[in-house]
Amino acid sequence: MSGVPVDPYVVPALDGVAYGLLVFVAAAGLVLCFGVAGILNLAHGTLFAIGGYTAAALLDGGWGSLALALVVGVGAATAAGALVALLLTRVGAAGHLNQALLTFGVALAGGSLLVAAFGPDDPPVRVPAALDGSVVVAGHRYAAYRLVFIVLAAVLAGLLHLAVRRTRAGMLVRAAVDDAEMVATLGVSPAVVRVGVLAAAGALAGAAGVLGAPIIGPGPDTADAVLLLSLVVVVLGGLGSMTGTLLAALAVGQIQTLGVALAPSAAPFLLFAAMAVVLAVRARGLATARRAT
Amino acid sequence: MVRLLRPTVAVAVLAGLVAAPWVVDDYTSALLARTLALGLVAVGVALLTGVAGLPTLGQTAPYAAGAYAGALVGGHLCDVGAVQVLVAGAAGAALATATLPLVLPARGVVLLMITLAVGELAVVLAGRWTSVTGGTDGLAGIAPTRPLWGLPVLTTDRARYLYTLVVVAVLVGLVLLVLRTRVGLLLRAGRDDEARLRASGHRVAAHVAGVHVAAGAIAGAAGSLLATAQQYVSPADFGFDTSALLLLGVVVGGTASVGGALVGAVLVVAARDWLFGALPGQAPLVLGLAFVVVAHLLPTARRARPPARPRPASAPLGPRPADARRPTSATGVRA
Amino acid sequence: MTPLLTAEAVTVRYGSLTALDAVDLRIPLGQRHALIGPNGAGKSTLLDVVAGVTRAAGGRVRLAGRDVTRLGPAARARRGVGRIHQRPAVWGSLTVRENVLVAALPRAERAGRWHPAARRRSAGRTADALLDRTGLGDLAATPAGQLAHGQRRQVEIAVALAGRPRLLLLDEPAAGLSAVEVGWLVEFLRGLPRAVAVLLVEHRLDLVYALCDTVTVLRDGRTLATGSPAEIRASGPVRQAYAEGVT
Numbered sequence: 001m002s003g004v005p006v007d008p009y010v011v012p013a014l015d016g017v018a019y020g021l022l023v024f025v026a027a028a029g030l031v032l033c034f035g036v037a038g039i040l041n042l043a044h045g046t047l048f049a050i051g052g053y054t055a056a057a058l059l060d061g062g063w064g065s066l067a068l069a070l071v072v073g074v075g076a077a078t079a080a081g082a083l084v085a086l087l088l089t090r091v092g093a094a095g096h097l098n099q100a101l102l103t104f105g106v107a108l109a110g111g112s113l114l115v116a117a118f119g120p121d122d123p124p125v126r127v128p129a130a131l132d133g134s135v136v137v138a139g140h141r142y143a144a145y146r147l148v149f150i151v152l153a154a155v156l157a158g159l160l161h162l163a164v165r166r167t168r169a170g171m172l173v174r175a176a177v178d179d180a181e182m183v184a185t186l187g188v189s190p191a192v193v194r195v196g197v198l199a200a201a202g203a204l205a206g207a208a209g210v211l212g213a214p215i216i217g218p219g220p221d222t223a224d225a226v227l228l229l230s231l232v233v234v235v236l237g238g239l240g241s242m243t244g245t246l247l248a249a250l251a252v253g254q255i256q257t258l259g260v261a262l263a264p265s266a267a268p269f270l271l272f273a274a275m276a277v278v279l280a281v282r283a284r285g286l287a288t289a290r291r292a293t
Numbered sequence: 294m295v296r297l298l299r300p301t302v303a304v305a306v307l308a309g310l311v312a313a314p315w316v317v318d319d320y321t322s323a324l325l326a327r328t329l330a331l332g333l334v335a336v337g338v339a340l341l342t343g344v345a346g347l348p349t350l351g352q353t354a355p356y357a358a359g360a361y362a363g364a365l366v367g368g369h370l371c372d373v374g375a376v377q378v379l380v381a382g383a384a385g386a387a388l389a390t391a392t393l394p395l396v397l398p399a400r401g402v403v404l405l406m407i408t409l410a411v412g413e414l415a416v417v418l419a420g421r422w423t424s425v426t427g428g429t430d431g432l433a434g435i436a437p438t439r440p441l442w443g444l445p446v447l448t449t450d451r452a453r454y455l456y457t458l459v460v461v462a463v464l465v466g467l468v469l470l471v472l473r474t475r476v477g478l479l480l481r482a483g484r485d486d487e488a489r490l491r492a493s494g495h496r497v498a499a500h501v502a503g504v505h506v507a508a509g510a511i512a513g514a515a516g517s518l519l520a521t522a523q524q525y526v527s528p529a530d531f532g533f534d535t536s537a538l539l540l541l542g543v544v545v546g547g548t549a550s551v552g553g554a555l556v557g558a559v560l561v562v563a564a565r566d567w568l569f570g571a572l573p574g575q576a577p578l579v580l581g582l583a584f585v586v587v588a589h590l591l592p593t594a595r596r597a598r599p600p601a602r603p604r605p606a607s608a609p610l611g612p613r614p615a616d617a618r619r620p621t622s623a624t625g626v627r628a
Numbered sequence: 629m630t631p632l633l634t635a636e637a638v639t640v641r642y643g644s645l646t647a648l649d650a651v652d653l654r655i656p657l658g659q660r661h662a663l664i665g666p667n668g669a670g671k672s673t674l675l676d677v678v679a680g681v682t683r684a685a686g687g688r689v690r691l692a693g694r695d696v697t698r699l700g701p702a703a704r705a706r707r708g709v710g711r712i713h714q715r716p717a718v719w720g721s722l723t724v725r726e727n728v729l730v731a732a733l734p735r736a737e738r739a740g741r742w743h744p745a746a747r748r749r750s751a752g753r754t755a756d757a758l759l760d761r762t763g764l765g766d767l768a769a770t771p772a773g774q775l776a777h778g779q780r781r782q783v784e785i786a787v788a789l790a791g792r793p794r795l796l797l798l799d800e801p802a803a804g805l806s807a808v809e810v811g812w813l814v815e816f817l818r819g820l821p822r823a824v825a826v827l828l829v830e831h832r833l834d835l836v837y838a839l840c841d842t843v844t845v846l847r848d849g850r851t852l853a854t855g856s857p858a859e860i861r862a863s864g865p866v867r868q869a870y871a872e873g874v875t
Contacts, residue, residue: 040402040409042537091588096348096402097544098588104537105584112577224533228413235410239403269422272414276395475733475748478722482730485719485773492679492717494705494734494791 010140012261013254018146020253021153022215024246025208027230027237028160029081029201035240036173036197037190039099043084043107045227046114047077047202051209052218053114056123059213063128073210074203080110081202085195111223122219145214152211157246160204164242173197232271236278248278306556310458314451326454326522328562333461333515335539335558336468336551337508342540343548344472345504346484347400350540351408353531354392354415355385355509359516360526361419361426364435367520372446374438377517378460385513388415389506396505397498412536420528431527438521447521457518461555464514468551480504481549538562541584544591630693631656632825633678633795638687640673640849647673649849650687655795655842660826662836664860665846671829672714674846675797678827679711680704691795706734710793714800716780720773724764724783727772728755731790754790762786762816778809785816796820798828802835814838837861 026048033041054073059065084106091098131145164170172188205226209218216222233252237245255270263270310329314322334356341347359381366380392411399407419426426432437446440456447453471477482490483500491497520526538561546557564583569576635653639646648670655661663671676682678689680701688697691707699707719727732751739750759765762782767775772783781801788796798817802810817826817839830836836843836857843860845852853863 034402034406038402040405042409087585096405097342097540097548098591099402100348100350100405101537101541101544101584102588105581105586105588107581108534108537108584109578109581112575112581116574116578224413227533228410228417231406231410232414235407239406269418272418275410275414276391474744475730478726478730479733481721482719482727485721486717488681488701489713489717489719489787490730491701492681492705492711492713493731493787494702495730496702 009258009261010138011142012257014137014142014150015146016253016255016257017250018150018153018215018253019257020250021150021157022208022212023226023229023233023252024249025153025156025212026205026226027233027245027249028157028242029204029208030230030234031237031240031242031245032173032197032204033201034234037194039088039194039198040096040103041081041084041198041201042100042103042227043080043110044201044205044230045223045225046107046110047080047205048209048212048226049111049114049218049223050077050080051206051211052125052213052216052222053118053123053209054206055210055213056125056218057118059126059128061126061129061132063130066128070207070210074206077202077206077209078199079202081205082195082199084202085191085198088194088198089191107223107227111220114218115220118218120220122217125213125217127214149211149215156207161242169196232275236275303552307462311455314454319450322450322454323522324566325563326450326457327519328559328566329454329457329461330515330518330522331535331539331562332542332555332559333464333518334512335542335546335554336465337511337515338539338558339543339546339548339551339554340468340480340511341504341508342543343550343554344477344484345480345501347396347501347504348405348540349408349508350405350536351392351410351412351415352508352512352539353412353536355388355512356516356519356535357415357419357528357531358388359385359513360519360530361432361516362513363517364432364520364526365425367436367438368432372436372439373442374440374447374456374460374517374521377438377521378514381517381520382510382514385516386506386510388513389509393502393505397501409533409536412531413533416528416531416533419531426526426528429528431525431529432520433525435520435524435526437524453522457522460514460518464511465551465555468511472551537584538565541587545587632659632692633827634688634690635674635678636688636690638674638677638684638689640670640677640682641685647849648677648684651846651849651851653678653844653851655825655827657794658822658825659842660828660840662828662830662840662843663846664830664833664836664843665852668848669846670849671846672799673849675711675799675827675829678704678795679709679797705791705793706738708792708794709797710788710791710795711797712781712784712788712799712801714803716777716784718772718775718780718783718787720771722772723769724772724775724786725755725759725768727783728758728764728786728790731787732758735791751790754792755786758786758790762789777804778806781805781809781813785813793824795825795827798826798830800830801828802830802832810835 026044029047030041030044033039033044051073054076055069058069058072084103087102087106088099091102127145131148133144134141135144135147136142137147164173172193216226229252233245233249236248236252251274252271255274259266259270313325317325334352338349338352341349341352362384363377363381366377371377395407395411396404420429422428437448438453438456439446440459447456472480479490479495479500483497487497519530523530539558542558542561543554544557545561546553546555548554565576565580568579572579631654633653633655635651637650637652638648639650640648651670651674653674663674665671673682677684680696680699680703684697688695690696691704691709694707696704696707705711719730722730729748729751732754733747735754736747736751759768762785764779764782764786767779772780775783785801801813801817805813814835820826826839828836828840841856842854843857844854845860853860855863
């Protein structure tokens with residue numbers, strides 16, 4: 001090893017940022033599904049896993065393979081999201097329970113197909129050779145890929161914000177949130193909105209899956225883990241607020257990395273405690289704030 | 294016809310359940326006992342989801358709390374089943390009480406999300422709190438239970454199954470009795486129209502809290518039965534798939550029917566177990582497709598409660614069909 | 629004597645829109661009071677504020693002298709506020725009798741009947757009496773969800789009265805009813821005991837004049853005038869305002 005000291009806290013803190021941004025990109029899709037279409041998509045973690053497996057299968061250490069994996073992974077996850085939306089069209093009006101059952105069924109079947117295609121083990125993921133090493137950040141060694149990932153994910157988050165705020169589709173999305181019936185009178189079919197939103201959510205999950213594969217690798221448990229993390233983040237973030245979700249994701253990232261480094265014995269409880277505290281404090285505000293949207 | 298059909302089915306199901314351990318082998322008896330425990334959890338799910346209109350995916354949390362509490366009491370304090378069931382029920386109720394601030398204001402999809410997150414976090418916690426739960430290895434070698442003081446300990450799978458059956462029957466009977474009182478009336482009224490109930494002077498929040506805690510207690514008691522029947526408890530018993538299976542069982546059983554939920558859950562869990570034995574590789578795929586098919590076949594479960602607070606005064610003039618009151622404002626994205 | 633209901637300077641805002649702007653309202657015991665005005669004048673909002681469904685941004689609401697501004701709808705209902713919604717709200721999976729029974733239960737609790745069975749009997753007696761009065765006896769065992777609109781309205785009236793309200797809030801009770809049903813409604817409301825005060829929001833002025841002794845005109849969230857039906861009819865600005873809104 002060189003003479004650069006490895007600080008026990010800076011590296012976990014940076015890891016936490018990477019982890020948090022990854023969870024945010026995955027969770028943003030869930031926020032869209034839930035906020036715009038009122039759907040709890042239990043197959044969301046599976047869409048992430050599709051991206052992850054694609055990365056594992058295609059990445060060979062070159063830049064080209066990363067681009068290819070991104071295109072294929074995002075395309076496949078988008079298609080899968082649209083498929084869920086199509087399956088939902090007949091069930092859509094029937095209520096939350098049927099939606100939950102259907103999306104869970106898709107998750108179960110999809111997970112089984114992924115394991116059948118890629119095997120029951122966690123496949124290794126190769127990052128581009130140029131990013132395989134580590135760099136020195138403020139006197140600390142840090143994995144180059146994670147640093148690049150932090151930048152990429154931050155750019156993605158920014159683009160998402162602009163898309164929701166500035167584009168026509170984003171405007172429609174916000175209108176649908178305010179009043180679904182009004183958007184229907186504008187001549188936009190709710191079914192089309194649903195397909196669009198679930199496909200967009202799939203794209204986000206797929207992108208997170210491909211880019212995040214070196215951080216949260218693909219495997220049989222990935223879908224559940226990502227769904228849980230996204231869910232916790234969405235709930236912590238105030239159920240529908242993108243900014244809130246981002247903050248919650250960064251906080252959860254720190255809890256999962258820095259928290260474990262600082263207080264290993266308390267770590268299992270931290271996530272629970274954070275959720276309990278935030279929700280207990282916000283329970284009242286949450287209900288009123290959501291009504292106001 | 295229907296009037297006659299229901300008691301007939303009930304009697305047939307009960308007779309079948311009593312006779313089962315003499316018909317099947319020990320392994321299947323043990324499996325059935327576990328299935329019955331899950332059926333009891335499903336009764337709590339039906340109470341919340343069907344009767345009260347509060348959909349849940351998180352009953353695995355109090356179920357787990359009850360299972361660990363029952364196992365720990367059995368291992369360290371008291372081998373009497375009645376005590377274990379009571380303590381486990383109290384543990385489930387306590388966990389449900391602790392999560393009340395999270396679930397009280399939530400309805401519909403929001404409630405599904407929050408309960409699922411709570412249930413999943415509980416499993417994560419169970420897997421990591423090694424000193425108490427044994428972590429992912431679980432708690433093994435739980436001491437055998439004796440049903441009541443003075444009775445012998447349950448040593449065979451058949452005895453454990455029959456003990457489970459008796460406790461489940463007693464608790465389900467209790468739930469059915471309570472639902473026949475005004476409690477059932479108020480819960481159904483809340484499912485139909487919560488604002489109207491409030492406008493009549495009822496403390497709806499207290500009703501909602503009550504049914505959450507009661508369902509938690511039922512799930513907790515079921516957890517103790519799991520510990521007794523299986524003599525082993527691990528986080529794998531409380532996974533996400535368990536929640537979804539329970540919901541499927543409740544929907545198959547007719548959502549608002551407590552007895553139907555029990556039967557539905559038992560059938561679904563039994564089908565799952567059979568499937569994993571018969572087609573080990575393809576079982577999740579087939580099961581997943583079954584979920585999709587059921588979601589399509591059963592056109593709708595009962596309408597869930599609208600959001601806890603009414604929308605601002607923008608109601609259109611004149612009468613509208615009741616379904617028009619779908620909780621569109623329950624969701625939202627804010628940038 | 630303290631009025632039954634006093635609303636002082638009630639203000640409600642939805643975002644940048646001011647729905648009610650410092651509105652005052654006073655209803656003595658037993659008064660039959662109507663709120664009229666063009667669409668968007670804030671009539672239903674004021675009803676929501678009185679019922680406790682909408683929290684006012686400013687102002688006070690008192691019931692029989694007691695400040696209830698911070699109380700929710702359930703607490704106000706227990707203090708004697710009954711309500712009939714614009715769209716009849718019934719519990720669809722409950723029978724008609726069960727609907728009235730559920731509404732009678734809080735009252736039975738307040739009457740100090742702690743034993744559940746006694747409570748249920750007392751509420752049952754109230755329910756049966758109300759079913760008789762509203763002519764719903766024959767439908768007692770029918771699930772309310774299967775009823776036609778007019779019958780639902782009848783059930784909701786029985787439900788609102790089951791709490792023995794001192795103040796009955798009526799939000800366009802005649803909306804969607806046939807002529808015959810409107811006739812029944814007017815007769816029934818006229819037959820209410822004088823002790824029950826009424827706050828009626830209604831577009832149909834014939835009903836307002838048939839039922840009410842005091843009328844308040846709202847426009848753009850402000851009180852334009854309050855007076856007897858004759859005074860309101862005679863008031864030029866009111867007629868003009870109303871005509872503008874209606875066109």
